[in-house]
Amino acid sequence: MTVAERSQMSEAHRVVIKIGSSSLTREDGRLDVRAIHALADVIAARHRQGHEVVLVTSGSVAAGIEPLGLPGRPRDLAQAQAAASVGQGLLIARYSGAFAGHGLQVGQVLLTAEDTVRRGHYRNAQRTLERLLELGVVPIVNENDVVATNEIRFGDNDRLAALVSHLVGADALILLTDVNGLYTGHPAHEGSRPISSVSGPEDLEGIEVTGRGSAVGTGGMLTKLDAASIATSSGIPVVLTTPANVAGALAGETVGTWFAVTGKRTSRRRLWLAHAARTRGTITLDDGAVAAVLGGRASLLPAGVTGVAGTFDAGDPVELVDAAGNVVARGLVAFESDELPGIIGRSTRDLRAELGEGYDREVVHRDDLVLVRRRLA
Numbered sequence: 001m002t003v004a005e006r007s008q009m010s011e012a013h014r015v016v017i018k019i020g021s022s023s024l025t026r027e028d029g030r031l032d033v034r035a036i037h038a039l040a041d042v043i044a045a046r047h048r049q050g051h052e053v054v055l056v057t058s059g060s061v062a063a064g065i066e067p068l069g070l071p072g073r074p075r076d077l078a079q080a081q082a083a084a085s086v087g088q089g090l091l092i093a094r095y096s097g098a099f100a101g102h103g104l105q106v107g108q109v110l111l112t113a114e115d116t117v118r119r120g121h122y123r124n125a126q127r128t129l130e131r132l133l134e135l136g137v138v139p140i141v142n143e144n145d146v147v148a149t150n151e152i153r154f155g156d157n158d159r160l161a162a163l164v165s166h167l168v169g170a171d172a173l174i175l176l177t178d179v180n181g182l183y184t185g186h187p188a189h190e191g192s193r194p195i196s197s198v199s200g201p202e203d204l205e206g207i208e209v210t211g212r213g214s215a216v217g218t219g220g221m222l223t224k225l226d227a228a229s230i231a232t233s234s235g236i237p238v239v240l241t242t243p244a245n246v247a248g249a250l251a252g253e254t255v256g257t258w259f260a261v262t263g264k265r266t267s268r269r270r271l272w273l274a275h276a277a278r279t280r281g282t283i284t285l286d287d288g289a290v291a292a293v294l295g296g297r298a299s300l301l302p303a304g305v306t307g308v309a310g311t312f313d314a315g316d317p318v319e320l321v322d323a324a325g326n327v328v329a330r331g332l333v334a335f336e337s338d339e340l341p342g343i344i345g346r347s348t349r350d351l352r353a354e355l356g357e358g359y360d361r362e363v364v365h366r367d368d369l370v371l372v373r374r375r376l377a
């Protein structure tokens, strides 16, 4: 079922709910157990109505701060990973206790973004999540902080929640944070007004968002907008609100900000290329090639390439940038990096005549290319 309007939220069979660190920690930095119980109460009620909920929860790093005697959220990666390792067990134990009060079991699922889209990984993740739901268990997902490295580190659970929504074929995604939705500017700034609904990227023009979150959160509003864009562009509507409004959001009430669907369900490979793939290099395009690629139907030919950086093999993901270095698209490159300097800027006819069949192929075929939406702010 596709949820087109807020009012249909009450019928959404499978919903992903993501709760951020800012909503799970008290002012002294400790885990807020009451918040966990309040959320479990709402999810259990939804469960009793015959619906399914997948919970994506942050809070492992925050939960590790107090037992390790740390002064605050660690900045360096290894320390954050250690805190997450200590905190994750405590976090899941709290959820487990809260859901047990409703006769529900929970299943811990630790993922990286790549696991949700990379062939071979996603099938296992998908099968496990399906089986947990069939068994009436509430899956509780968090980033697998301990294995995530600096380069692949996802860094925020907002986008992970959007990718998980896609993975489980959710009917809706609810993002819970410490502000009741998106505002026209930072909520602390005078004059910022709440926005009740967003029907597409054009509604976000002029809105000020920061990547800086609350004291314990990461990513701020920027990653929530990224998550909303991933979900809505692949057919999943999003509500952004506070935990106090989660029951209202599930009932289809006008709470927080509603992000309407902007596109159809997309292929997992394109989702991976656009949002999770680690690119291996950069290919610079001339203005004509940028226009052709942005037109949406053209492949990238050698003649439109002006520069190459990085070391990659044929088939690797690369970024396509314009002359000013702005990322225009991502694609799977058809040549290895060593081959490209000898062919760029040249026409396919020349290349075929000089180097033979095969060298006249596209640098990136249009089927292997996704446009990158410009980020806000």
Ligand SMILES: Nc1ncnc2c1ncn2[C@@H]1O[C@H](COP(=O)(O)OP(=O)(O)O)[C@@H](O)[C@H]1O
Pocket: 019, 020, 021, 022, 023, 176, 177, 178, 179, 181, 182, 183, 184, 185, 186, 187, 207, 208, 209, 210, 211, 212, 213, 214, 215, 216, 217, 218, 219, 220, 221, 222
């Ligand atoms: N335009 C905006 N509208 C709403 N919140 C914003 C905006 N710009 C920045 N923010 C900040 O984003 C914060 C939420 O992000 P974050 O702390 O990462 O939350 P979480 O821990 O729930 O993921 C809010 O507390 C707010 O300070």
Ligand SMILES: N[C@@H](CCC(=O)OP(=O)(O)O)C(=O)O
Pocket: 019, 020, 021, 022, 057, 058, 059, 060, 061, 062, 084, 142, 143, 145, 155, 156, 157, 158, 213, 216, 217, 218, 219, 220
């Ligand atoms: N895996 C980390 C996620 C951190 C994170 O994304 O935080 P938030 O921006 O509060 O959702 C944790 O559990 O602390």
